[in-house]
Amino acid sequence: MGEPDGGAAAAHRHSGESGPPYRYERDAVAAELHEQWSDLEPGTETDTRVTIAGRLMLRRVQGKLAFGTLDDGTGRIQLFAPAAHTPDHGAFCDLNLGDWIGVSGIVMTTRRGELSVRVDGWDLLAQARRPFPDKWHGITDPDTRFRQRYVDLWVTPAARRTFALRSQMMSQTRRFLEDRGYIEVETPMFHPIAGGALARPFTTHHNALGADLYLRIAPELYLKRLIVGGLDRVFEIGRVFRNEGLSTRHNPEFTMLELYAAYADYGDMMELTSSLVEHLAVTLTGSAVLDLGDGQIDVTRPWRQATMAELASEAVGCEVSVHTPPGELAGLAESHDVAVPDGSRTSSAKLLGELYEKLAEPTLEGPIFVTEHPAETSPLARRHRRDPLLAERFEAVVAGRELANAFSELIDPDDQRQRFEAQAAARAEGDDEAMAVDEDYLRALSYGLPPTGGLGIGMDRLAMLLAGVEAIREVVLFPTLRPEQT
RNA sequence: GCGCCUCUAGCUCAAUUUGGCAGAGCAACGGACUCUUAAUCCGCAGGUUCUGGGUUCAAGUCCCAGGGGGCGUACCA
Structure with a gap:
């Protein structure tokens, strides 16, 4: 308004014929x-x-x-x-x-x-034409809270605090990376081939091109093309889309941070991951000890490390690895009530992964880096320098949830082609999450990808951790819901 | 997808062991009140008990089907 501190008469105006003012100049909060x-x-x-x-x-x-x-x-x-x-x-x-x-x-x-x-x-x-929710209890119905977030935000102070924290998390993350020489980039959301992760994509169509396109499931392959191009430290924070079920930890569209650094390996990525998480915890909440729904978790570095084989061995009570024969692993799986998909063609790599995921991972609180996944189930990661059946890879588990995934990137175009072809074969046999061969990506690799470390962090899950909430819907303003029927 | 739970006034919640006239607080509406702070007091109004069938003299309550939601599980980083 034009009279921010005018006299009483001047500041008094009502929404009669002219309606509310077009602007209002406040000078205090x-x-x-x-x-x-x-x-x-x-x-x-x-x-x-x-x-x-x-x-x-x-x-x-x-x-x-x-x-x-x-x-x-x-x-x-x-x-x-x-x-x-x-x-x-x-x-x-x-x-x-x-x-x-x-x-x-x-x-x-x-x-x-x-x-x-x-x-x-x-x-x-x-004017608020609709009735105010209960002024003391607010609203508790989750459906109303998420569908009508505009109501939730003004009657649920905790919701407002959570989203303010999320916003600070994003800007602090950008600052943290920029301070370390990373530049922010934007890569396509429409992909002709959905690559960079194992997941089912959403499909859409471009009329003028007459082409089916996929909403990206990960920006990974484009970001590594940029490293080939000489942008040696890049990051992207953006939405990715995966056509899968909803849960407390999953929303079909979610926000991923991915970054790539030339001349680095997965050890550097561990250092970066734990530094970022500790830094965000301290700057945003004042402490490296975070409150969870029940209990607390200390994200102070250094974090524990263990290989997937070690954790799986611990869980089944005897030594297992990617070198253990499939029959033996299948037997262990059966005796621990772990369902084995398609017994005849299941590899040691897949079985080891199953044993870890079903028996070990649920018991992990973290923060912990789970390392050395089988190369077979890590088609974009470089083979381990000491064991070609393994990949130089880690997943960070914090508060029982997978928070980050990283590896020393696969830079050899010939090995990458073999991995893609193995994926394509799995796809041909009905695995609709397996990757397709991306010829342009192989062409890019053939120009030379330097040794590179890559990292992906689920920013929604990071926000959950920092805010101490147990549902992803608490940190996504408008989570995916069944469309309202009217 | 499967299993369990849930749905009552705008909001938050009641309504006796198979059943017996659907209620309260807040909000809204009318009134009183110059230091309250979830203000208080008086009054008034508010309902397809998610929907559709069924059992029964009688259904918010019991049965069946459908819908929304939650949790778990599966799929899934």
């Missing part, structure tokens, strides 16, 4: 007022005039004197509205909970000492 005036004695009227705006959350009318509670996104502040000072006092008392108002007046404290703004002028900025 609740959080700053509380900070600035924390020492004010009870019963003080200052001569400081402020203009604030927000949503009316509570209202207490006592005839000629009314109190309100305004929430402006930074916090709450009390409105003090005596008939002698507040223009159109009756209309002010008739405001509904949820209405948006702008208020200007002096800063003061009540006799009880509550910091308040006296309503010397006010404007109705928007």
